[in-house]
C-alpha cells in the first residue's frame with residue numbers, strides 16, 4: 001500500500017468525529033426535492049471546502065438549482081469524477097418518524113435523518129476525500145473533480161445530465177457515492193420506459209351497453225392485459241455482464257426480502273400506476289388513459305420496449321395512442337473496467353473482506369455517465385430499508401470507512 005494512502009487512512013481514523021460532524025451538518029439542511037432549492041446547503045459546502053483551500057465553481061441553471069464543481073490535480077489523460085446529489089426526497093409526515101427527520105445526530109452507532117443513506121453519508125465521504133487529498137495533489141496523475149448536483153431525485157436533467165451536456169466535466173471514469181452498502185459495488189442498472197396509452201371509444205347512453213357504443217374502459221382493460229405479457233419475456237444479457245447479473249439475483253432477493261424477485265434483473269417489470277377514464281356512470285366512456293412504469297433489464301433497450309408496445313396496440317388501430325414521457329436505456333460498466341477493479345481492491349483493503357459487484361433494479365444519475373461511454377460505479381454507505389421511507393439512518397462507521405475507499409480509489413486511479 002502506498003505510504004500516502006496509509007497516512008490518509010490513519011488521518012481518517014483520527015478524524016472520525018469530524019467526518020461525522022460534517023454528515024450531521026449536511027442532514028440538518030433539509031434540501032427536500034421537491035421543492036429542490038439547494039441555496040443553503042450549497043453555500044455551506046462551498047464554504048466548508050474553501051476552509052481547506054479548495055475553490056469551488058457553482059453553476060445555477062435555474063434559481064436555487066445549484067451544481068457545485070471542485071477540482072484537484074492536473075494532467076489530461078485520466079479524469080475522475082466523484083459525484084453525489086445534495087437533494088433528498090421529502091420526509092412525509094414527521095409524526096411517523098421515531099426521531100426528528102433532520103436530526104443528523106449519531107446515536108447507538110447510527111447516523112440519523114433524511115439522507116443519511118441516500119445520500120448525505122456518501123456525500124460526506126466524497127467531500128471529506130477531497131479535502132483530505134489537498135496535501136497530496138502533486139501525486140495525482142490526472143484530475144479528480146467533485147460534482148455535487150441538485151436534482152437526482154427528480155431525474156437529474158439540470159444536474160448531472162446538464163453539467164455533462166455543458167461539458168463542465170469530461171470524465172474518463174466516475175464514482176457515484178449512492179447507497180449500496182459497504183461490500184457491494186453497483187456496476188449496472190435497469191432502464192425506464194414511462195408513458196401512457198390513451199384509449200378512445202364512442203359514447204352513448206349507458207342503458208344500451210354493451211350493444212351500442214364502444215367503451216374506452218373495456219378496451220383499455222384488454223390493452224392492459226396484453227401489456228403484462230412483457231413481464232414474461234426472458235432477456236438474454238450481453239456476454240460480459242451475464243455472470244454478474246445471475247449472481248446479483250440472490251443478492252437482491254435478500255435485499256428486497258422476497259424469494260424469486262431476482263427475475264426482475266432479466267425480465268421487464270410493469271406497473272400501471274394510474275387509470276383515468278369515463279365521465280358519468282350512465283355514459284359509455286369515450287376515453288381512458290393508462291399510465292405505466294416499465295423497467296427494462298440490461299439487454300432490452302428502449303427500442304425493444306417500444307416495438308413490443310406497437311405490436312400490442314396495432315390491433316386497436318387509431319383507438320389506442322402511445323405517449324411516452326421517459327425513455328432510458330439500461331446501462332452498465334464492464335466488470336473489468338479499471339474503475340471497477342480499483343474500487344474492488346480498495347473495498348477489500350478497507351473492509352478486509354471480499355467485495356461483490358452487482359447490477360441494480362432501479363435507475364440513477366449513473367445513466368448520464370454510462371450512456372456517454374464513461375465507466376461508472378455506485379458505491380456508498382447504506383441501510384437500504386429506510387431509503388425514501390421513514391427513520392432513515394446509516395451506520396456511522398460506514399461513512400468513515402467509505403471515505404477511506406474514496407480516497408484510495410482516487411490515489412490508485414490517478415497513479
Ligand SMILES: [Zn+2]
Pocket residue numbers: 085118119152178179
Ligand atoms: Zn440517491
